[in-house]
Amino acid sequence: xxxxxxxxxxxxxxxxxxxxxxxxxxxxxxxxxxxxxxxxxxxxxxxxxxxxxxxxxxxxxxxxxxxxxxxxxxxxxxxxxxxxxxxxxxxxxxxxxxxxxxxxxxxxxxxxxxxxxxxxxxxxxxxxxxxxxxxxxxxxxxxxxxxxxxxxxxxxxxxxxxxxxxxxxxxxxxxxxxxxxxxxxxxxxxxxxxxxxxxxxxxxxxxxxxxxxxxxxxxxxxxxxxxxxxxxxxxxxxxxxxxxxxxxxxxxxxxxxxxxxxxxxxxxxxxxxxxxxxxxxxxxxxxxxxxxxxxxxxxxxxxxxxxxxxxxxxxxxxxxxxxxxxxxxxxxxxxxxxxxxxxxxxxxxxxxxxxxxxxxxxxxxxxxxxxxxxxxxxxxxxxxxxxxxxxxxxxxxxxxxxxxxxxxxxxxxxxxxxxxxxxxxxxxxxxxxxxxxxxx
Ligand code: 5CA
Numbered sequence: 001x002x003x004x005x006x007x008x009x010x011x012x013x014x015x016x017x018x019x020x021x022x023x024x025x026x027x028x029x030x031x032x033x034x035x036x037x038x039x040x041x042x043x044x045x046x047x048x049x050x051x052x053x054x055x056x057x058x059x060x061x062x063x064x065x066x067x068x069x070x071x072x073x074x075x076x077x078x079x080x081x082x083x084x085x086x087x088x089x090x091x092x093x094x095x096x097x098x099x100x101x102x103x104x105x106x107x108x109x110x111x112x113x114x115x116x117x118x119x120x121x122x123x124x125x126x127x128x129x130x131x132x133x134x135x136x137x138x139x140x141x142x143x144x145x146x147x148x149x150x151x152x153x154x155x156x157x158x159x160x161x162x163x164x165x166x167x168x169x170x171x172x173x174x175x176x177x178x179x180x181x182x183x184x185x186x187x188x189x190x191x192x193x194x195x196x197x198x199x200x201x202x203x204x205x206x207x208x209x210x211x212x213x214x215x216x217x218x219x220x221x222x223x224x225x226x227x228x229x230x231x232x233x234x235x236x237x238x239x240x241x242x243x244x245x246x247x248x249x250x251x252x253x254x255x256x257x258x259x260x261x262x263x264x265x266x267x268x269x270x271x272x273x274x275x276x277x278x279x280x281x282x283x284x285x286x287x288x289x290x291x292x293x294x295x296x297x298x299x300x301x302x303x304x305x306x307x308x309x310x311x312x313x314x315x316x317x318x319x320x321x322x323x324x325x326x327x328x329x330x331x332x333x334x335x336x337x338x339x340x341x342x343x344x345x346x347x348x349x350x351x352x353x354x355x356x357x358x359x360x361x362x363x364x365x366x367x368x369x370x371x372x373x374x375x376x377x378x379x380x381x382x383x384x385x386x387x388x389x390x391x392x393x394x395x396x397x398x399x400x401x402x403x404x405x406x407x408x409x410x411x412x413x414x415x416x417x418x419x420x421x422x423x424x425x426x427x428x429x430x431x432x433x434x435x436x437x438x439x440x
Pocket of ligand 1: 108109110111140142149150151152153154155157158159160281282283284285314315316317318319320321
């Protein structure tokens, strides 16, 4: 993509309304535009990151045999009356009346709808277990939408649902999700710690929140320092095997959110291992047994022929919130530092002197090579001063920069810069290209 054609309205000034760094940087980098409180349009740069995050989530759901569906955003109120949540949900639910005076709502979550799908089509224990998910926009009329996409009113969520015959089956599903979540966040360069949590309006008695530590997090969290050191991508996983030992490893050390915090237990941890920080909730998983299946009569014929009420769980990931969360975890004074796995482009190619025949030739050759090799590249071919161009590149945080300038070109080199480490090296264009594309 050429910067001269790309729609990326970056800003020099810090927008006054943004209180936290991710919100400021997302606005400054031209990733989002607020439509109204807590509701955002995603502009090309932001949308690319959103899609990358969504894809990692999808791959890790698919890897545990969870099947993707797509349910609507608008739901009939009657389904929610069956579970009893229509009244309970209160003002957070956006209620809509259609032209026939039928009561509808913009879904804040989908337990009722998926339970309805399941009870319609699944009649026998032989069809269990099943895991289904979708990635769909939700609406919750939060009292105080804030921090940009971190606490929006409209936000993108991956929500998965498990259906089993009994608790043992449901626990297996829960463990699969637990492990898949750890891999999902690790692939985005995040350290997410599962913490005992309250189940809130979703209900149930077994629940973990996945929290990343960040000073700007909304909740206070407490955990054992060793959890921060665990590396999930190094753990071999057989999704069909017994995952309990992995879950036990993560849950045997103390980790709790504010609501579940037990000061006495926390005090027993050696002082240098106590972490008391703030955290961002990037996922939440629940086992809630028959909370929805019982009132909604979601049953299957069991082995003896008697009807069995399904044991269910639900598993959410805040896909749009993760865009902000990754930035909270990875930025510096100059801007965003994208982990490679979610970066909107891998390489930012900067031509410092557009119009200079030698610079243009080297830069456009590198650009053509990247395109041919299918390496995602943003080519800054704008006729502007070097300072603002380099500042924009740092701001949008692509993992690698290739800087083509008149002085270097004269001596046959370009500069590559690693955005994260700041390390710069000068190489011949050919070598620079090979170095940055070898692993892509
Ligand atoms: N039905 C369950 C799981 S499928 C559920 O709704 N869980 S939740 O309420 O915990 O939401 C799941 C995830 O969505 C949260 O962990 C959080 O990362 C994200 N999320 C929740 N509310 C918002 C919001 N207002 N803005 C952005 N993301 C949100």
